[in-house]
């Protein structure tokens with residue numbers, strides 16, 4: 001079966017630093033709880049995992065934000081924690097408390113048992129990717145994703161979200177050999193997982209290193225970036241006759257921007273604390289940049305949203321060669337009024353058109 005022609009490839013062209021008529025945008029967590037229709041589908045599915053593991057539901061919620069807003073990319077509806085779930089750690093989402101693992105990885109025995117999971121356990125994800133591609137019918141490209149080995153490792157060791165990373169950092173300082181072993185398994189699993197998403201039809205991939213920024217300088221390179229690099233360098237480069245660009249997003253990673261940009265990725269994601277103009281000077285034309293509006297700017301009312309969107313576009317500077325993908329600096333808040341997103345999309349598209357030459 002040949003894929004339908006991609007009607008809007010601005011996102012992919014911008015990632016490859018090619019000329020584009022306006023700055024493309026999509027939003028991290030664009031399919032999520034700020035949309036009443038998402039909550040309705042989630043209620044029908046019964047739980048987050050039931051939603052993610054059923055390809056029809058996953059496809060339905062992936063497409064919901066595109067039906068409302070003129071976004072330039074779709075992102076697979078799934079989670080970064082599907083990989084450790086497939087490793088047998090027993091993922092559950094406790095209402096109001098976020099993810100929990102029944103069998104966290106805490107000691108030498110746990111680490112010894114850890115293996116790269118059989119990809120058939122993640123077949124539901126690849127099936128969702130194929131179905132979403134079919135339903136998108138070439139409207140916009142589909143982004144596949146995974147967590148970075150370090151960020152996924154945080155949940156595997158802590159067993160849940162953490163504010164101080166006490167358990168994983170204790171392991172890092174006292175038994176770095178154990179943590180390196182976990183990260184090696186994670187890197188291999190993540191690479192196989194992303195390549196299978198590409199083969200199923202993902203047209204770009206993003207690695208979420210949401211907690212890379214909690215590491216000290218030196219340790220970030222050793223425990224996070226090293227493994228992210230292994231994943232990026234093993235990714236399938238071309239599929240369906242086109243380059244499959246990769247994006248690496250390290251929250252809190254602006255101080256390491258040159259090193260992240262050199263890992264082999266095509267684009268680097270930035271949170272809202274990064275100075276986009278300065279980052280661009282530091283990276284030159286070596287990578288595209290994605291970000292970096294504070295998600296809370298969407299609570300400021302229409303005028304503030306438009307001002308802040310223009311500020312990000314102006315900070316990026318000249319766009320003749322593309323290279324900018326507008327996004328938030330982290331996931332959209334569940335309390336965001338959906339109308340705020342319509343205002344943002346309108347401003348990014350309208351204002352950025354005045355800055356582009358084609």
Ligand code: CP3
Pocket residue numbers: 027028029030031032033042048075076077078079080081093097098099145147161208210331
């Ligand atoms: O962006 C999208 O629209 C695609 C879907 C997506 C989800 N999670 C769905 C989701 C993506 C890309 C993720 C990535 C993810 N998951 C990350 C990295 C990005 C980031 O936010 O830093 C992380 C750290 C996770 C782990 C995770 N999943 C947490 C901590 C939680 C609970 C926190 C919360 O927001 O409640 C989840 C659950 C989750 N994953 C939700 C969604 C829409 C909300 C849960 C729900 O519907 O009950």
